[in-house]
Amino acid sequence: MTAIVVSLPNYVQLLYIVAFALLIYGMSGLTDPRKAVRGNRIAAVGMGVALVATLVIPHIGNWGLIALGIAVGTAVGVPAARMVKMTAMPQMVALFNGVGGGAVALISWVEFRDSGGYSGDPKYVAVFSLLAAVIGSVSFWGSNIAFGKLQGIVPGNPISIGRYQQYLNMVLLAGALACAFAVLDDLRSALLLAGVLVLSALLGNALVLPIGGADMPVVISLLNAFTGLSTACTGVALGNTDLIVAGMIVGASGTILTNQMAIGMNRSIPAIVAGGFGGVSALPGAGGDGSTPVARATSASDVAIQLAYSQRVVIVPGYGMAVAQAQHAVTELAKLLESRGVEVEYAIHPVAGRMPGHMNVLLAEAGVPYEQLLELESANERFKRTDVSLVIGANDVVNPDARKPDSAIAGMPILDVDESKSVIVLKRSMASGYAGIENPLFYEPNTSMLFGDAKKSVDDLVAEVKAL
Amino acid sequence: MGFYVSLAVLVLAGFVGYAVISKVPNTLHTPLMSGTNAIHGIIMMGAILVLGLAAGGVWSKVLIVVAVAFGTINVVGGFLVTDRMLEMFKPRTKPATAVEAPPPGVASSNGAGAAPGSAPTSAGGPGAAR
Numbered sequence: 001m002t003a004i005v006v007s008l009p010n011y012v013q014l015l016y017i018v019a020f021a022l023l024i025y026g027m028s029g030l031t032d033p034r035k036a037v038r039g040n041r042i043a044a045v046g047m048g049v050a051l052v053a054t055l056v057i058p059h060i061g062n063w064g065l066i067a068l069g070i071a072v073g074t075a076v077g078v079p080a081a082r083m084v085k086m087t088a089m090p091q092m093v094a095l096f097n098g099v100g101g102g103a104v105a106l107i108s109w110v111e112f113r114d115s116g117g118y119s120g121d122p123k124y125v126a127v128f129s130l131l132a133a134v135i136g137s138v139s140f141w142g143s144n145i146a147f148g149k150l151q152g153i154v155p156g157n158p159i160s161i162g163r164y165q166q167y168l169n170m171v172l173l174a175g176a177l178a179c180a181f182a183v184l185d186d187l188r189s190a191l192l193l194a195g196v197l198v199l200s201a202l203l204g205n206a207l208v209l210p211i212g213g214a215d216m217p218v219v220i221s222l223l224n225a226f227t228g229l230s231t232a233c234t235g236v237a238l239g240n241t242d243l244i245v246a247g248m249i250v251g252a253s254g255t256i257l258t259n260q261m262a263i264g265m266n267r268s269i270p271a272i273v274a275g276g277f278g279g280v281s282a283l284p285g286a287g288g289d290g291s292t293p294v295a296r297a298t299s300a301s302d303v304a305i306q307l308a309y310s311q312r313v314v315i316v317p318g319y320g321m322a323v324a325q326a327q328h329a330v331t332e333l334a335k336l337l338e339s340r341g342v343e344v345e346y347a348i349h350p351v352a353g354r355m356p357g358h359m360n361v362l363l364a365e366a367g368v369p370y371e372q373l374l375e376l377e378s379a380n381e382r383f384k385r386t387d388v389s390l391v392i393g394a395n396d397v398v399n400p401d402a403r404k405p406d407s408a409i410a411g412m413p414i415l416d417v418d419e420s421k422s423v424i425v426l427k428r429s430m431a432s433g434y435a436g437i438e439n440p441l442f443y444e445p446n447t448s449m450l451f452g453d454a455k456k457s458v459d460d461l462v463a464e465v466k467a468l
Numbered sequence: 469m470g471f472y473v474s475l476a477v478l479v480l481a482g483f484v485g486y487a488v489i490s491k492v493p494n495t496l497h498t499p500l501m502s503g504t505n506a507i508h509g510i511i512m513m514g515a516i517l518v519l520g521l522a523a524g525g526v527w528s529k530v531l532i533v534v535a536v537a538f539g540t541i542n543v544v545g546g547f548l549v550t551d552r553m554l555e556m557f558k559p560r561t562k563p564a565t566a567v568e569a570p571p572p573g574v575a576s577s578n579g580a581g582a583a584p585g586s587a588p589t590s591a592g593g594p595g596a597a598r
Contacts, residue, residue, distance in 0.1 A: 023507060024484060030500055031491040033557040040503055040554055044547040047510065054513040060520035062529070069515070069533045073540020080541070081548035086556075089498055092549065096505035096542055103511045103538035107518055110532045114522045124471045224501055231508045232481070236474045238514055244474060245481040246510035252485030253504045257497060350494060357497030361553055364495075369560035375494050 008057060013241070015053030020245040022046025027249060033370050050242045086365045087322045090220060090354040094147040097223045101139025104230040105197060108133035111237065117188025125237050130180040132233035133193070134200045139226040141204030146219050149208075150354055160210030166274060172203040207273060214396065216354045218261040218272045225254025257356050264350035266402075266412040293443035295430065298450055300457065303424050304464030307333075310387030312343045314379065316415055317359045318352050320393015320427070324454035330392060331366035333462050340465075345372050347379030347389075347415050349397035379415055386420035393426065393454045399439045408437050423447040426457045499553045506546025512539025 008016075023046040029039015060066075084092045108129045112118065118126035148154030161168060179195035211219050228250025235243025262269050307313055315334065321327060334344040346368065352359045360373050374382070383389065391398055394415075401407040402414045417423050418441055425442060427449060441447055450457050492500050515535035522528075 020481075023510075024488060027503065027507065028488045028491075030496050030503060031488075031493070033493075033496060033554075034559065036496060036499065036557065037551065037554045040499075040506075040547060040550050043503065043507065044551075047506070047543055047547070050510060050513050051516075054516050054520075057517070057520070060516075062519050065529060065533050066516055066519055066536060069519070069536025070540050072533075073512075073537040074544050076537070077541040077543070077545030078548060081545040081552065084549060086553070089502070089549075089553075092545075093498075093501045093505060096502070096546060099538045100505065100508045100511055100542050103515055103535040103542070106531045106535035106538070107511070107514050110518055110522075110528045110535070113528045113531075114518070114524060122471065220501070224504060227508050228504065231511045231514075232478055234511060234514050236471070236478060238517060239474060240514060240517065241474075241477055242510055243514050244477050245484075246507045248478055248481035249485035249488070250504040250508040252482055253489040253492075253500060256486065256489050257501070260494075348494070355498060355501060357494060357500070360495040361498040361556070364553075364556040364558070367556075367558070370495050370557050371560050373495050 008239075012053050012057050015049055015056075016240070016242045019046045019050035019053060020242050022049060023242075023246055024249065053242075086327075086361050087325055088151075089361060090216060090358060091147050091150040093355060094143050094150060094220055094223070097220070097227045098140050098143030098147065100227040101136040101143060101223070101230060104132050104136030104227070104234050105140055105200075107234055108136065108237075109193065109197065112183075112193045113190070117183060117190075117193075119188065123184070126184055128233045129237040130183060130196060132230045132237060133196050134176050134180065135226050135230035135233065137197050137200035138204040138207065139223050139230060141201045142208040142219075142226070143204075143223045145205055145208040146216065146223060149213065150216060154209075156213040158210045158212045165206070165210055169203060169206050172199050172206060175199040176203060210274075211272065213354070214351075215265075215267075215272050217351050217356055217358075218258055218265075218269065220355050221254050221257035221261055222269070222273075223254075225251050225258060228252075228254055261351055261356060264413065266409070293440075295442045296448045298424070298448035300450065300460035301464045303448070303450055304461050304468060306422065306424070307337055307342065307388055307390070307461070308340055308465050308468050310342055312382075312386045313337060313345075313388045313390060314374075314383065314386045314417075314420065315344065315346045316389060316391045316394050316398060316417055317346065317348070317363065318392065318394025318397060319354060319358075320395075320454050322353055322358065322362055322393070324393065324456075326392065326455040326458050327362040327366040329455055329458040329462060331363065331368055333458055333465065334368070336462060336465050345374055345379075345382070347374050347376075347383075347417075349376060349394070349415055350413075352394055352397055376413055376415065383416045383419040387422065389417035389420040389423045391417060391423060391425045391427075392458070395427070395439055396437075398441055399437070400441055400444075401437065401439070417441070418444055418446070421446065424450055426450050426452070426454050428453065496554075496557070499550050499557075502546055502553065503550045504546075505542055506550060509539050509542030509544075509546055512536060512543055515539050 023043050026039045026043025026046055029035040111129050115121055145154060149156050176196050176199035179192045183192045208219060228247050232244050232247030232251060235247055337344050346363060348359045398415050398417045400418050402409045402412040423446055515532055519532045
């Protein structure tokens with residue numbers, strides 16, 4: 001039975017301070033694409049300093065097991081990082097969030113076992129260790145479900161027990177906290193800690209299962225914040241500055257991103273967590289002016305001519321581009337057009353794709369310079385001067401119904417593609433987007449539809465433009 | 469380190485994090501997320517601390533070695549994948565078609581092409597995230 005808090009020698013504390021200074025300095029490099037690579041490497045050096053500082057703590061033992069853990073982690077982490085496709089980044093980040101949360105929960109579990117239920121530790125150590133156990137466990141299980149949904153192992157549409165879902169979540173959270181309080185109240189039964197971990201695990205599942213595919217950017221950001229906060233809690237329990245600082249930076253980052261994503265879809269975070277949005281079909285208030293509107297289909301050769309003879313083209317990518325792996329073909333088309341003197345830019349909605357910044361990474365991978373990637377506001381200033389807006393696999397983010405107060409997506413900031421002279425929508429079919437509502441953009445007189453797989457359609461366009 | 473010192477560090481770090489991350493542009497939000505994956509890999513140090521100084525009994529040892537491995541995955545995988553991604557973000561080159569643009573052959577090879585100039589990332593690894 002050993003107490004958890006260890007007093008660290010001065011040189012370790014100093015190295016820890018150097019480490020977190022490097023981590024913060026490195027992360028601040030991410031504010032500029034030109035300094036970002038260097039920043040990331042500086043942060044990695046900071047992590048290295050933290051590792052050295054930890055290994056030189058006196059009386060560290062179990063060297064073989066430490067080496068084993070590091071070896072296994074490296075053997076898994078390196079190939080994963082090298083081989084993952086950019087289109088699969090959301091899954092990768094979800095998995096990494098989960099792994100971090102899992103580590104936090106495991107540490108709490110071992111702390112409990114080693115200290116005989118926190119005997120001999122100050123109360124706050126037990127409080128933060130248990131808090132870490134709850135949040136870490138929620139993050140681990142929630143992230144695994146998010147990974148499953150993104151990877152297609154778990155159905156992407158919402159799975160819930162309907163309006164009782166919130167009560168269930170509440171009961172699970174209350175149960176987990178009750179077990180934690182019982183542990184704090186000197187009831188040191190391992191069964192109670194199991195209760196904390198199991199109920200939190202169920203809560204993690206129950207939180208993410210009801211959330212639909214289009215809300216994934218919010219969920220991933222939220223789980224990112226959870227993992228960071230749980231890490232900081234472990235840091236308080238262990239009295240370790242680096243864990244606290246690094247954990248809080250991640251917590252802040254996840255919180256900021258969650259907030260931005262929620263603003264990007266004009267939905268509150270509680271409403272998203274309550275779920276049930278991303279799969280509801282045929283909501284009232286959408287579409288309808290009585291008559292059945294007809295969308296105009298077009299052909300690749302017509303679109304090619306239109307694109308080749310315009311002055312300004314804006315490409316609006318969405319999740320469909322990622323699914324079809326069309327980013328390279330899209331870039332090839334853009335370069336072709338540019339060589340003919342057409343000005344090409346990309347308009348990126350904050351929630352396009354399955355995670356924050358998803359489209360930007362795909363286009364950067366395909367070699368698009370970042371100056372060409374416009375954010376929502378600057379893109380919207382330019383649609384009036386745009387000849388053709390090419391919408392590739394995006395739907396809800398260009399739905400003009402968002403301007404109507406009675407729409408299901410009312411108030412969501414959208415890209416005003418309908419202000420450009422003409423709009424071409426590349427789409428598989430007339431199926432609605434994740435919000436499950438009709439998109440009147442498709443029936444506008446200046447809109448034409450090019451049906452088919454995004455990759456194949458763009459390849460056709462490339463061939464047609466070349467042939468001109 | 470006492471509780472109140474820890475709590476003070478926690479609160480201050482929260483504000484620092486908020487100030488630093490607020491300035492990250494939208495275009496780098498995915499690398500930011502994978503980068504923070506690496507940063508919360510700092511939990512690895514917590515696991516090593518517990519394993520190195522305590523962790524009695526076989527079951528505890530198994531659990532905490534898994535925790536060390538998990539943390540290592542975060543650190544190693546997080547920094548590597550972020551580096552790979554950030555290498556792809558290039559500014560506009562002066563002559564638009566010169567060195568930096570990927571040749572059309574690469575461009576049409578359907579996904580997962582290594583970025584121009586990035587380290588020995590393999591093109592088109594087996595499937596998704598593992």
